[in-house]
Amino acid sequence: MQFNLNHVTFSYRLGSRKILDDVSLKIKKGEFVFLLGKNGSGKSTFLKHLNAMLIPTSGEIYVDGKDTKLEKNIYKIRKTVGMILQNPESQIVNSIVEEDVAFGLENIAEDPKIIQKRVDSALQAIGMQTYKKRMINELSGGQRQKIVIAGVLAMQPDCILLDEPTSMLDTKSRSEILRIIYDLNKKLGITVVWITHNLEEVQCGHRILLMKEGKIALDTTPSELFYNDEILSKFDLKRTELVEFVCNLKKKGLKIKDTTNKEAVIDFIFNQLRKN
Ligand SMILES: Nc1ncnc2c1ncn2[C@@H]1O[C@H](COP(=O)(O)OP(=O)(O)OP(=O)(O)O)[C@@H](O)[C@H]1O
Numbered sequence: 222m223q224f225n226l227n228h229v230t231f232s233y234r235l236g237s238r239k240i241l242d243d244v245s246l247k248i249k250k251g252e253f254v255f256l257l258g259k260n261g262s263g264k265s266t267f268l269k270h271l272n273a274m275l276i277p278t279s280g281e282i283y284v285d286g287k288d289t290k291l292e293k294n295i296y297k298i299r300k301t302v303g304m305i306l307q308n309p310e311s312q313i314v315n316s317i318v319e320e321d322v323a324f325g326l327e328n329i330a331e332d333p334k335i336i337q338k339r340v341d342s343a344l345q346a347i348g349m350q351t352y353k354k355r356m357i358n359e360l361s362g363g364q365r366q367k368i369v370i371a372g373v374l375a376m377q378p379d380c381i382l383l384d385e386p387t388s389m390l391d392t393k394s395r396s397e398i399l400r401i402i403y404d405l406n407k408k409l410g411i412t413v414v415w416i417t418h419n420l421e422e423v424q425c426g427h428r429i430l431l432m433k434e435g436k437i438a439l440d441t442t443p444s445e446l447f448y449n450d451e452i453l454s455k456f457d458l459k460r461t462e463l464v465e466f467v468c469n470l471k472k473k474g475l476k477i478k479d480t481t482n483k484e485a486v487i488d489f490i491f492n493q494l495r496k497n
């Protein structure tokens with residue numbers, strides 16, 4: 222699924238402040254994009270444009286070539302672009318896990334046999350198949366968020382949008398959710414656009430966008446961002462622990478490439494140990 226934004230401007234009310242201000246960019250199929258930016262910079266407003274929940278005041282957005290402005294395209298776009306919000310409660314509608322995961326499919330009157338299959342494979346993908354018959358109110362926040370993800374997955378989306386999905390969760394659930402989405406992107410090629418304030422999370426994306434006052438102020442990659450002190454300080458961001466560690470290795474004279482990939486750092490260290 223690819224997105225093409227062409228001079229997109231948006232105001233919530235006619236003539237009021239521009240919340241998106243002349244945004245033009247492309248998001249390619251299979252890309253894993255993180256969206257950063259201060260509170261109120263327009264991130265959620267931007268994301269809602271990608272599944273046609275909001276329509277530009279001026280400019281156009283094409284989702285796989287389909288203009289979000291046209292009524293006839295909206296249903297198909299919303300069906301194939303899933304959205305996951307900060308608070309799982311706002312997206313849970315049924316009290317039993319399997320019923321909740323099936324909700325979207327039942328809504329579009331899918332064949333019951335297909336629903337059963339899709340629910341099973343969605344629960345499997347997030348590692349919660351044994352919870353199928355459980356009551357949702359017995360689950361933790363992290364498990365509930367996974368159930369919301371399963372519900373989106375059951376719809377077989379081409380793209381998943383996430384609006385601070387882990388900000389209410391503990392560290393363990395955070396990294397589990399990150400791993401699930403990372404795998405879905407890698408294995409199934411699902412396009413991902415993820416809003417976060419957590420710099421540890423953005424390290425594993427392909428691309429980072431930073432919003433400032435409704436404009437895309439930065440469009441870069443994790444390794445270009447985190448190894449550039451000038452950009453970091455300009456946008457009030459900090460190096461991650463991993464990058465700090467790699468910089469320390471470099472200071473000690475080791476020839477390690479700029480990376481934000483933990484596995485690459487571990488491989489490097491093993492190779493060094495083997496050499497010595
Ligand atoms: N439904 C709405 N009606 C009017 N103004 C809105 C509406 N939703 C958001 N805004 C305003 O638009 C601006 C951008 O909001 P948005 O939620 O897109 O920012 P954000 O970057 O997601 O912020 P946060 O990090 O706090 O989630 C804010 O000034 C906000 O008050």
Ligand SMILES: [Mg+2]
Binds near residue numbers: 265266384
């Ligand atoms: Mg927001």
